[in-house]
Amino acid sequence: MNIQNAKKPVVAVMNAVHDLPVLVARDKGFFKDEGLDLEFVTTPGMAQTTTSHIVKFDSIFDRPLDSVYNEGGIDQYRMCEWGIMKRAVEANAHHLRGRKIVALGASMSKFAIVVARDSNYYEPEMLKDKDIAVTPNNGSHFTTLKMMEGFLAPEHVKTIHAGSMQKRLEAVREGKVAAASVMEPWISVAQKQGLRILIESHSTRSEAAGGDLDGPTLAKMFRAQARAVELIEKDPTPFVHYFIAEPQPYTRERFDDTYNWTVKWNMTVPGATYENTVDNRAWE
Numbered sequence: 001m002n003i004q005n006a007k008k009p010v011v012a013v014m015n016a017v018h019d020l021p022v023l024v025a026r027d028k029g030f031f032k033d034e035g036l037d038l039e040f041v042t043t044p045g046m047a048q049t050t051t052s053h054i055v056k057f058d059s060i061f062d063r064p065l066d067s068v069y070n071e072g073g074i075d076q077y078r079m080c081e082w083g084i085m086k087r088a089v090e091a092n093a094h095h096l097r098g099r100k101i102v103a104l105g106a107s108m109s110k111f112a113i114v115v116a117r118d119s120n121y122y123e124p125e126m127l128k129d130k131d132i133a134v135t136p137n138n139g140s141h142f143t144t145l146k147m148m149e150g151f152l153a154p155e156h157v158k159t160i161h162a163g164s165m166q167k168r169l170e171a172v173r174e175g176k177v178a179a180a181s182v183m184e185p186w187i188s189v190a191q192k193q194g195l196r197i198l199i200e201s202h203s204t205r206s207e208a209a210g211g212d213l214d215g216p217t218l219a220k221m222f223r224a225q226a227r228a229v230e231l232i233e234k235d236p237t238p239f240v241h242y243f244i245a246e247p248q249p250y251t252r253e254r255f256d257d258t259y260n261w262t263v264k265w266n267m268t269v270p271g272a273t274y275e276n277t278v279d280n281r282a283w284e
Helices: 016-027 064-070 081-090 139-148 165-173 186-192 215-234 237-242 252-264
Strands: 010-013 039-042 076-080 100-115 131-134 158-161 179-183 196-209
Touching: 010 016, 010 064, 016 076, 016 100, 016 215, 016 237, 064 076, 076 081, 076 100, 076 139, 081 100, 081 139, 081 196, 100 139, 100 165, 100 186, 100 215, 131 139, 131 165, 139 158, 139 179, 139 196, 165 179, 165 186, 179 186, 186 196
Parallel strands: 010 039, 010 076, 131 158, 131 179
Antiparallel strands: 076 196, 100 179, 100 196
8 A cells, every 4th residue: 555645554453451562663653664644533332331321232333333334433353352253244134334354453352241149050060040240242242152152052152232331330239130251451450349250251452444454554553562572471561551650631532533533424413613612610
């Protein structure tokens, strides 16, 4: 790809758990070292506290990240291996923008099925025909099936949508579901809230891209990520701030960029201003 004459490739980033190598490569200039000029867009995910608890789940292609990709708002993204597989396989059948699996990702996510401390569930097989809260057709769903298939026949594994990970933990505490599948850092949150871990596993990530990104461009992107991984493995402590960033004033520039982008994709209504939307009174 001749980046001098083409539109900037747009790369999705979701959170530090999923995308730490991408974030480090971006901020250390590793992509630029490869001669790449990329644009990065933050997309919602069910692990974020900022994600709406009301998300369309009838079709995976109606979800925020997928909708933006289908409309050309991003060119490359990553998520759980099974989720990428499903989307790559089914996009053509739905006559949507095509995508291919272009790499096994650089990150893995840790998942756990958690239950209430005072529940009577102590082994995975005790969840036979009991509701386990997941995000349908996302990492928590696929990883739950992966964990439970060693203990129960498929017809006895019952999964249910109960909202974001925050909402799932609430559902467990309130007794609305028997268990919930969550990833870090929500596993740690669950333990802090007194919930018990029943079983743990990992979710591998895959990378997806549209046909606009050629092989040499993707190779450069993945070399930059690999370089970031080497740095993280040597000493992860300099990158802790990605997980515990301090609050900071919401600038006019950030508002303009973010708001205009959300309006462009019909994700919010037009007409708002910085003055009637932002209030940095904590810094006054």
